[in-house]
Amino acid sequence: MKFRIMYLEDKSKGLNGPARIGRVRLSKTGETLYYGGRTFEALRNSGLKANFSDAETGQPFWIAKARKGGDDRLYKGAGDPPVIDDDVREEYWRDVRGMPDPVGG
Incomplete structure (x- = not known):
């Protein structure tokens, strides 16, 4: 399985919904993502300001x-x-942002 640090924003709460940065598992094709016990499926031509939806609830992300x-x-x-x-904080700041964690971990 491939894992990646990704940004996840809940679009069911509006254009600027609550967001997280976490480690997401990707399917072989990248059309399905897994995070926090949830499964997300890629959206095609949804007309929404979202690119994935929760497979169980339909919630846009x-x-x-x-x-x-x-x-x-x-x-x-x-x-x-x-x-x-917490499990990606140090890696996110070091490897993605290229700087130390501003709150010190």
Whole structure:
């Protein structure tokens, strides 16, 4: 299985919904993602501002590889900063952002 640190934003709560940074498991094709006991399936031509949906609830999400600059939101400038999962915090700041954790771990 392939794992990647990714940005996950819940679009059912609005254009700038609650967001997380965490370790996501990808299927071989990348069309299915697994995170936090949930399964996400890729959306095609949904018309929503989302690219995945929860396979069980249909809840829309924007899920993308975490960016070096931290500008992960689809719509910039609004919404709370993402919650970073404890198990990826050090790796996220070191390997994705290229800097030390600003809160010291």
